[in-house]
Amino acid sequence: MQSSSPITTYNDLEAVFNRSCISGEINQSLLELKYLKHLDLSINCFEGKVIPKFMGSFKNLRYLNLSTSGFGGKLPHELGNLSTLGYLDLNNFREIWVNTSDDISHYSIIVLTYDLHVDRLDWLSRLSSLQYLDMTWVNLSTAADWVLSINMLPSILNLHLSYCQLPNISTSLPHVNLTSLSTLDLSRNRLGPQIPTWVFNNSRLVSLDLHYNSFEYPIPVALGNLCNLQTLNLQDNHFNGEINIFKESFKGCIKSIMEDLNLGRNGLSGHLPDWLGQFINLKSLSLSYNSLSGPIPPSLGRLSSLRELYLSENSLFGPIPHSLGRLCSLRGLYLYGNSLSGPIPPSLERLSSLRILSNSFRLSSIFFSGPIPPSLGRLSSLRKLFLYDNSLSGPIPPSLGRLSSLSTLSLYSNKLNGSIPSRKP
Known part of the structure; x- marks a missing residue:
């Protein structure tokens, strides 16, 4: 949601949102639009009102978006009469955010969620043209029948069932019809401990989100054969033990196509393995909040497409390898909460893409020693630099004055001397 007038406080945002809302009853006169194909009532304020049954009477409707509109009560089974429907969005919650004029800060408003629920889902099976369901x-x-009902949607491409309080999931299906599925989001449903095998029977999957589900090892080896999978989110599960338990699952073609891999908050232990360097197209790697130890392997320097590297809050030790300087596309490097030590490698000067709008360069509380490399002054896109709580010594390099985009510089709790350099044009 964008606003034409300046927004300076959270109350301003709330006022803008409330002014833009449609509320009240949905009039049945809408049915006079006999040839209606596209209906969007999203982001409104219906304050818990039930979706009217006559919504199922639009025989030509192909697109229906009722998301974030404050509907409540039981979903009408009559929606199953929309046999030509290809897109159905019933998302009952969303955070709406607005950029402020400085293009750095933003405000957000959490839209009130009403109790929108179902008693069963067999009516879904009549939506034979459905490609998108949220x-x-x-x-x-x-809805004990949810898996069987979803499995009756042969055309479904995108399926989002996050925060749905799904009942126990079937670990296998006698026949899988979801052969076209490209995006599957079952996150935040506590479906564990076993990942259902039918999830990995679809070779067309591009994005798979299973985070916060209490899943446990083992991960099916079939995961490695998902040759189109670009995004895999397994954060906040219970895959305790050595990180090498994933080695067999990542042996197949998946390692050459994966772009976003999130294994954070899983209690993984052991040393970071060299095989992580085989994900040649990886753009984001998250292993934060685990129990990983040992040094950062130089093999991570082979991830030439990497933009975000999250290794914070582990037990990693030793120096930062010089090979990380080869990650010329890196925008965010998160290493705090470890026991890394030694000097800041001058090779990091080549990380010219680091900037705060996407992420920040955070090297605080890591026990770095020695001087601040003058070469950090070449990080021309940097907006925030955190180097506090280390053992850095020597003068503050004047080259930091060349960081014309820098808005925050934090150097406290070190052994530095000299003055903060003036910003140079």
Whole structure:
């Protein structure tokens, strides 16, 4: 949501949102639009009103978006009459944000979520043309038939069932019809401990989000054969033990196509393995908040496409390898909360893409020693630099004055001397 007038406080944002809302009853006169194909009532304020049953009477409707509109009550089974529907968005929760004029800060508003729920989902099976379905934050806890109903959608490409309180999941299906599925989001449903095998029977999957589900090892080896999978989110599960438990699952073609891999908050232990360097197209790697130890392997320097590297809050030790300086596309480097030591390698001067709008360069509380390399003054895109709580010594290099985009510089709790350099044009 964008606003034409300046927004300076959270109250301003809330006022703008409330002014833009449609509320009240949905009039049945809408049915006079006999040839309606596209209906979008998203981001409104219906304050818990039930979706009217006559919504299922638009025989030509192909697109229906009722997301973030404050609907409540039971979903009408009549929606199953929309046999030509290709897109159905019932997402019951979303954070709306607005950029402020400085293009750095933003405000957000959490839209009130009403109790939108179902008693069963068999009516879904009649939507034979459906390609996109989002039921995020719709309560499906009583829909024991949800897997079988979803499996009756042969055309489905994108399926989002996050925060749905899904009941126990079938670990296998006698026949899998979801052969076209490219995006599957089952996150935040506590479906564990076993990942259902049918999830890995679809070779067309591009994005798979299973975070916060209490899943445990083992990961099916079939994961490695998902040759189109670009995004895999397994954060906040219970894959405890050596990180090498993933080695067999990542042996196949998956390692040459993966772009976003998130294994954070899983209790993984052991040393970072060299085989992580085989994900040649990886753009984001998250291993934060685990129990990983040992040095950062130089093999991570082979990830030439990497933009975000999250290794914070582990037990890593030793120096930062010079090879990280080869990650010329890196925008965010998160290493705090470890026991890394030694000097800051001058090779990091080649990380010219680091900037705060995407992420920040955070090297605080890592026990670095020695001087600040003058070469950091070449990081021309840098907006925030955190080097506090280390053992850095010597003068503050005047080259930091060349960082014309820098808005925050934090150097406290070191052994530095000299003055903060003036900014140079």
